[in-house]
Amino acid sequence: MPASRLHRVAVLVLEGAKPLDVGIPAQVFTTRASMPYEVRVCGATPGLVTGGDGLSYSVAHGLDALAWADIVFVPGYRFPDREDPPQAVVDALIAAHARGARLAAISTGAFALAATGLLDGRRATTHWHYTRELMVRHPLVQVDENVLFVDEGSVLTSAGAASGIDLCLHILRGDLGVAASNHAARRLVAAPYRSGGQAQYVPRSVPEPLGERFGATREWALHRLGEPLTLDILAREAGVSPRTFSRRFVEETGYTPMQWVMRARIDLARELLERSQRSVEQIADDVGLGTGANLRLHFQRVLGTTPSEYRRTFTRGE
DSSP states (O other): OOOOOOEEEEEETTTTBOOHHHHHHHTTTTTBBBBBBEEEOOSSSSEEEETTTTEEEEBBBOOOHHHOOOOOEHHHSTTTTOOOOOHHHHHHHHHHHHHEEEEETTTTTHHHHHHTTTTTTSEOOGGGGHHHHHHOOTTTTTTTTOEEEOOOEEEEOOOOOHHHHHHHHHHHHHHHOOOHHHHHHHHHHSSSSSTTOOOOSTTTTHHHHHHHHHHHHHHHHHHHTOOOOOOOHHHHHHOOHHHHHHHHHHHHHSSSSHHHHHHHHHHHHHHHHHHHHOHHHHHHTTOOOHHHHHHOOOOOHHHHHHHHHHHHHHHHTT
């Protein structure tokens, strides 16, 4: 979407709302010159909403904010497995979706979306502690308990609070481009990109020191995307065999090492397309893809568009 368009964000605070879950979209999308968003925090009715963990929220807006918003975030809340949100909230979410708003749940906010029926037949996730209960209460939802977030287009869900940041940055990337998303990540002191397919937690069979080493290897690779990066090179940097590296890298990220490298290269190409006047051929060389034809091929496969079309969409001021 063009950066000049103002996006309207509603953060729906339900009874028992978790503080981090409320704060994440409110902070990520807060109005500033570099962020064309307007945020309204709302509840079932205006006034005081009792939250979780000893906090309450004074909200200025009621459910009318959902009729105004382009994106509605539903933060997680306590005891989502006990009962559905009030019917008025469910109806307002359905109406917002019907007129074209995106609905995005953080953590147990997925239960509120599931109550609308909009997740039936779709993939979704929630905090790992509640995935089984979500499966039981809403058997038509295709619950994926091993991912950070799921983007089903008009409805999006995420795991625990930290993955709410990943989801918000993912939405920013789609709305404004990679440069804006990376800028927001730096402001939040957050990882600029964790794929939705990355596991919520590393399986217990993977020693913790190995997970830390893989994080360092990924960081090392991000600074060398213009250089040759093979499975053997990455495994040698991580200090394990290629077979071990490949298997455990998938467990840790949801991608094979070479899939991850390709997507990292595409993301770097996206940022260069947004922020520089370098040609497609020059950018292909910068990111380690060699030729413009190779960049165009992988760009189309990963993003479904061409580098030139992407540049026209996300160049500032256009």
